[in-house]
Amino acid sequence: MGRTTKAAILSVCGIVLLILGLVGSIAVGWTDMGAVDAVTALIDSSASQQHLIVSTLRLPRALLAAIIGAGLAVAGAIMQAMTGNPLASPQTFGVNAGASLAVVAAIVLLPELPVPYYALMAFAGAVLGGLAVFAMGSAGGMTPVKLALAGTAVHLFLSSLTEAFILFHQHSTDQVLFWLAGSLDGADWSDIRRVLPWAAAGLLLSFLMARSISIMKMGEDVARNLGQHVARVRAMCGLLVIVLAGSGVAVAGPIGFVGLMVPHLVRYAVGSQTRLYLPLTALAGALLLVLADILSRFIAYPYESPVGIVTALLGAPFFLYLVSKERRAA
Amino acid sequence: MSARLFSLCFLILFTLSGLLAGCGASSQQAAPAPAAAPSGESAPAAEPAKEQARTVKHEMGETEITGTPERIVVLDFSFADALATLGVQPVGLADDNDPNLIVPEVKEKIGTYTSVGSRYEPNIELLSSLNPDLIIADLNKHKAVYDKLKQIAPTIVLNDHQADYGQMLKNYTVIAEAVNKADAGKKRLEEHNAKLAEVKAKLPQGDAQLKVLPAVVNPTGFFAHSNASYAGSLLEYLGMLDAAKSQEAYPKTNLEQLVALNPDVLFLMKTEDKTIVDEWKNNPLWNQIKAVKDGKVFEVSRNKWALSRGLIGSELSAQEAVALLTGK
Numbered sequence: 203m204g205r206t207t208k209a210a211i212l213s214v215c216g217i218v219l220l221i222l223g224l225v226g227s228i229a230v231g232w233t234d235m236g237a238v239d240a241v242t243a244l245i246d247s248s249a250s251q252q253h254l255i256v257s258t259l260r261l262p263r264a265l266l267a268a269i270i271g272a273g274l275a276v277a278g279a280i281m282q283a284m285t286g287n288p289l290a291s292p293q294t295f296g297v298n299a300g301a302s303l304a305v306v307a308a309i310v311l312l313p314e315l316p317v318p319y320y321a322l323m324a325f326a327g328a329v330l331g332g333l334a335v336f337a338m339g340s341a342g343g344m345t346p347v348k349l350a351l352a353g354t355a356v357h358l359f360l361s362s363l364t365e366a367f368i369l370f371h372q373h374s375t376d377q378v379l380f381w382l383a384g385s386l387d388g389a390d391w392s393d394i395r396r397v398l399p400w401a402a403a404g405l406l407l408s409f410l411m412a413r414s415i416s417i418m419k420m421g422e423d424v425a426r427n428l429g430q431h432v433a434r435v436r437a438m439c440g441l442l443v444i445v446l447a448g449s450g451v452a453v454a455g456p457i458g459f460v461g462l463m464v465p466h467l468v469r470y471a472v473g474s475q476t477r478l479y480l481p482l483t484a485l486a487g488a489l490l491l492v493l494a495d496i497l498s499r500f501i502a503y504p505y506e507s508p509v510g511i512v513t514a515l516l517g518a519p520f521f522l523y524l525v526s527k528e529r530r531a532a
Numbered sequence: 533m534s535a536r537l538f539s540l541c542f543l544i545l546f547t548l549s550g551l552l553a554g555c556g557a558s559s560q561q562a563a564p565a566p567a568a569a570p571s572g573e574s575a576p577a578a579e580p581a582k583e584q585a586r587t588v589k590h591e592m593g594e595t596e597i598t599g600t601p602e603r604i605v606v607l608d609f610s611f612a613d614a615l616a617t618l619g620v621q622p623v624g625l626a627d628d629n630d631p632n633l634i635v636p637e638v639k640e641k642i643g644t645y646t647s648v649g650s651r652y653e654p655n656i657e658l659l660s661s662l663n664p665d666l667i668i669a670d671l672n673k674h675k676a677v678y679d680k681l682k683q684i685a686p687t688i689v690l691n692d693h694q695a696d697y698g699q700m701l702k703n704y705t706v707i708a709e710a711v712n713k714a715d716a717g718k719k720r721l722e723e724h725n726a727k728l729a730e731v732k733a734k735l736p737q738g739d740a741q742l743k744v745l746p747a748v749v750n751p752t753g754f755f756a757h758s759n760a761s762y763a764g765s766l767l768e769y770l771g772m773l774d775a776a777k778s779q780e781a782y783p784k785t786n787l788e789q790l791v792a793l794n795p796d797v798l799f800l801m802k803t804e805d806k807t808i809v810d811e812w813k814n815n816p817l818w819n820q821i822k823a824v825k826d827g828k829v830f831e832v833s834r835n836k837w838a839l840s841r842g843l844i845g846s847e848l849s850a851q852e853a854v855a856l857l858t859g860k
Contacts, residue, residue: 232792251791254817259788309751313804320751369653370629387786388753388808390815505756505783 209478212471216485220268223492227264228256230496232504263389266397267495267509268488270386270450271460273401275487276408276480277446278461279468283419284439285353286346288524291462292447294353298456299360300331301448302382305455306364310371321396321452328448331360336440345422384457384510386495393453400449405484408442412480415439419474457510459517460487460494466524588710590688591671592678597686600712601666605685607654609634609835610692610700611668613842614707616641617720624662626651635833635840637848660684666710692841694781696765700841724843728770731850734858737771742857745775745795745823748782748834749807756785756793762841763799763849770850772797791817797857798823801834830856 229240233255243252244261274292281290292298304327305320315323335356339349364382408415414435417425425432447461464487468474472482494512501507585598605624606612612625616638624646627633631647646662649655652673659667664685672693674681681687688710690703701721708717736742746763748755757763759774761781768774775795776783785793790812798821800809812818823829837849 232789249816251817251820254815254820255788255791258815258817259786309804315751315806369650387784390811392811502780502783504789505778505780506786506789507784 205472205476206478209472209476209482213478213482213485216482216489220485220489220492223489223496224264224268227267227492227496228260230499231255231260258390262391262394263386263495264492266389266393266454267386267491269394269397269401270454270457271464271487271489271491272405272484273397273446273450273487274457274460274491275464275483276405277443278463278487279465279474279480279483280408280415280439280443280446281461282465283415283474284346284436284443285349286419286421287350288466289462289521290350290353291459292443292451293456293458293461294350294357295443295447296331296335296353296356296360297328297444297447298331298451298458299357299364300327300329300334301325301451302456303327303360303364303367304330306367306382310367321393324452325448328451329444331356332440332444332448336437340436382455384455384513385506385508386454386491386498387506387509389453397449397453400445404442404446404449407438408446409480411435411438411442412477416474416479455508455510457491457513459513459521460491462524463517463520464490466520586709586712588688588706590706591691592675592687592689595682595686595688595710597666597710597712601686601710603662603664604666604668604711605648605659605662605664606668607648607674608651608668608670608692609638609839610695610703610841610845611690611707612642613638613840613844614704615711617704617843618708618711618713618716620711620713621645623664624648624659626654633835633839635836635845635848638840638842638844656680656684668707668710695841696760696762696781697769697846698765700762700846704843720843724847727847728850731854732770734854735771742772742796743775743794744772744797744799745790745793746799746801746832746837747785748801748803748838749809750803751807754785754787754790754808754812755782756790757781757838758783761838763801763837766846766849767799767853770853772853787812787815787817791821794821795823796826797828797830799830799832799837799853799856801832801837803834828857832856 225237225241228244229235229237233252235243235252239252240256240260243250243256246253278291281292281295282288284290301324304323308315308320308323335349335353338352338356414430417428417430418432418435418439422432425435450457465483468479468483468486472479491509491513494516495509498507498509498512501511585596587594587596604615604620604622606615606622607626609627612622612634615622619641621643622645625642626648628650629647631639634642646658648659648662651670654674654677656677667681667685667687669678669681669687669689670693671689671691674689678687678689688706690706691699692703695703704721705717708714744767746757746761746767748757756776757774758776758778758781759765759768760779764774764776775793776785818824832849832852836845836852839845840848
């Protein structure tokens, strides 16, 4: 069976699983209802309590998980291709740390700021963090190693500033910690409206650039020989990572490990040379975050836990596995 | 070149913002208390007769305390509340560098003091320079520095951060004993019980009891104070029912859960002007909550209801609750 056929079959399976996951997500919650009830309540046009719960709270939450999961996974795949580093993810690009710092700083320094602006601050912080890494990593010619080092340095620097803010302003920031772990529980339609244009544009552009991105993975020289405009593609890739990951962090906080894990899983399944690699990565990312979000509701049931805890529980062992595999390969 | 310039600007910007964060903290330093220092130093010298040592039991073991401590440093607001009821003024207090977090009724009684900084990271050096003869610390926040603290002065550690109302009363007795005011403490506790009984009598009990939910709300979340929390257990002591039942004191709650909990009354403690509740008000589900339908959503002060965990704080919040609920 050819890789493309396999990828096509997996895509169909992925879509079916994602739909099942979404249905599961709108069925699980404190107000008891089964999958059928939930779907009926969604279609039901009377303003019953069940209808309102499903249509104004659970559906946007499920969709938000899917959108952000897809964005993070594709951002991770691009990062890994661009840096040639299998351990790269949006987290190592300064995006998460920049967004976190911006939100914490906003809470401390601009307490009068209306709530929707936090997302804007986070996005600005993500852009700033990402640009800083990009600028430092490309000073005097960008190399994957430089990019990785700049990413780590900026990440640690920004995180320590965030820590400082939290320490010095404990009484106003102690409950920011929930956000810092990454959470979807407060999602509503306005969050979707905020994230969807960015995520959709970012995903579409990534899919269109799939060929250039996969050539980047073969190294700078090969890419150049194949007629790639390396610097331009790198800049585009950096922008895509910032938009995809930044928009997600802006509404849900820094959810870790999705961007690290998913590209690897997809690569094991179909390899990264098929046209469907990035769309499949997006699909798998969406599925993973939707499922992780369902699991997160059971950790401290009936109360909420940050979904970032679940992705970290799944992702940390995976990360160690990758590191040990790298060591064996080296 | 432009990339390098950008990196430089970025570094400068963030170093500045870091400085800003630091300055924000230090500029709010409460005024030191020069008046308290000399009187405190001279007082022990004036009474050469040493009183008998007594052993005070606390969360980290037993501590021997001699006489009446004169220079007390407390590391949380609740302990300042306790001292205020006993007519004792601390020389130092960890107030998160923001004296406005102390409820006025406590602040006027404890007078001037030296801030030893954040409750989570008190400045040990500053604390030591105050020459304390008693330190009162919290188990959750200061367990790690207990060894350092007890080298500076006799230290008692109480479980305050996780305390419910009942635990707070137990802590109060220990504090009264430690500052050599056990009898005064007992008397004050009786007054307290009488005051709360008076409040309780005004509230519906038994089957008519109100299902209430106190909660801290900030821009990113709604944190219910469950029956395991201080505020929740106080309201339950007064004969109300906390809508959130949990082992966890401050579970994060979303709108769906709030609708399911359906409290008769909401006491909201806002950390900021704009909170997540402003978003929820746009959702028709918000209007289905009984408290909202009945117009029983009250804003109360977080300093009073959650930070000042002590006799004064609880009396004030109990009285406020009854005033809000009975409309008087």
